Amino acid sequence: MNSDAENQPDTQPTTQTEPPNRKRARVDSPEPPEPKRHEKLWFEDGNVVLQAGDTMFRVYRGMLCNASVIFRDMFSMPQPPEGETIEGVPHVKLHDSPWELADLLDVLYDGKQFVKQSTKPRWTVVQSLYRLGSKYEVLDLRDAALHYIRRLHLGTPQKRKRLYDSTTSPVIYEPADIIAMANLIPEFNIGKVLHVGFLYACCQLTVKELLDGIPHSRGYVERLTPDNLRWCMEGRANLIVASAEMVNRCIIGMPTCPHADCSRILRHQITQEGHSELLYNPNPLGFWEIPRFQDRYNELKSYMCPACLAKVQTLFDTRKQDLYLHMDQYFKLAT
Numbered sequence: 441m442n443s444d445a446e447n448q449p450d451t452q453p454t455t456q457t458e459p460p461n462r463k464r465a466r467v468d469s470p471e472p473p474e475p476k477r478h479e480k481l482w483f484e485d486g487n488v489v490l491q492a493g494d495t496m497f498r499v500y501r502g503m504l505c506n507a508s509v510i511f512r513d514m515f516s517m518p519q520p521p522e523g524e525t526i527e528g529v530p531h532v533k534l535h536d537s538p539w540e541l542a543d544l545l546d547v548l549y550d551g552k553q554f555v556k557q558s559t560k561p562r563w564t565v566v567q568s569l570y571r572l573g574s575k576y577e578v579l580d581l582r583d584a585a586l587h588y589i590r591r592l593h594l595g596t597p598q599k600r601k602r603l604y605d606s607t608t609s610p611v612i613y614e615p616a617d618i619i620a621m622a623n624l625i626p627e628f629n630i631g632k633v634l635h636v637g638f639l640y641a642c643c644q645l646t647v648k649e650l651l652d653g654i655p656h657s658r659g660y661v662e663r664l665t666p667d668n669l670r671w672c673m674e675g676r677a678n679l680i681v682a683s684a685e686m687v688n689r690c691i692i693g694m695p696t697c698p699h700a701d702c703s704r705i706l707r708h709q710i711t712q713e714g715h716s717e718l719l720y721n722p723n724p725l726g727f728w729e730i731p732r733f734q735d736r737y738n739e740l741k742s743y744m745c746p747a748c749l750a751k752v753q754t755l756f757d758t759r760k761q762d763l764y765l766h767m768d769q770y771f772k773l774a775t
């Protein structure tokens with residue numbers, strides 16, 4: 441999916457736009473909104489105006505050329521004499537998200553906050569730097585972003601909680617960003633294991649969130665790509681079955697207890713009416729750890745003898761490790 445086209449920035453010389461009279465004749469397509477100046481990235485002495493979507497940035501060509509060979513090539517091409525200008529400086533339209541271009545320019549012109557080791561970057565900034573750093577070949581920023589993306593690797597089942605824990609996650613993120621993470625990894629072919637980890641995280645979203653997306657605080661709705669949605673729907677169903685199978689296997693694997701009827705207690709507590717969510721949920725790796733089931737687990741633990749409790753924990757841990765190692769099969773990802 442990482443096509444060559446993405447590496448070739450799509451500039452749209454304003455001279456190629458349609459004549460105004462023809463534009464006005466199109467009554468069925470409303471005029472795009474008047475572009476607005478970015479409140480921070482508009483320098484009065486800037487010598488180029490970049491526009492992405494409805495946002496314009498007045499910045500410095502020299503700094504762009506210094507950071508990016510793509511911008512250097514773009515600006516080295518002779519500008520058409522009749523090209524559009526804004527306040528006398530060239531106006532270049534780019535086919536990028538205004539949010540992402542703002543993030544890239546912000547780091548280029550005021551990058552100190554990104555490189556500070558003491559502060560975690562926001563996921564949105566990491567994503568912007570990776571996507572546009574790749575497109576415009578700002579390789580140091582792309583690689584810095586990749587460093588953070590790889591640190592999101594969920595690693596072993598024991599470490600996978602990192603992503604959900606704001607104190608240990610390497611980036612600051614909000615729920616909608618989980619979808620963006622799942623979308624970015626296959627777009628750039630960053631790694632299958634990482635992709636599967638984010639698909640698993642997406643499977644913990646509600647079906648409504650999977651289908652309709654999640655509103656982002658930046659004002660857009662983050663939605664899964666059609667491929668990711670298909671993998672998640674497939675994976676969610678398979679993970680629910682895997683949860684039930686894991687519980688069944690662990691119940692069957694319990695030894696006879698000399699102290700109490702621990703095996704029967706385990707079976708009864710998990711399978712009794714009203715507890716079916718324990719059996720049928722898409723988070724088998726989180727069994728014993730899912731906060732909303734904690735009371736039920738604690739109740740269950742209080743009925744069993746310590747030896748059986750230790751045995752059942754080992755059975756679940758072994759099964760979880762096995763599930764984790766074969767996780768890609770649950771999503772039926774093409775190899």
Ligand SMILES: [Zn+2]
Nearest residue numbers: 697702745748
């Ligand atoms: Zn026992």
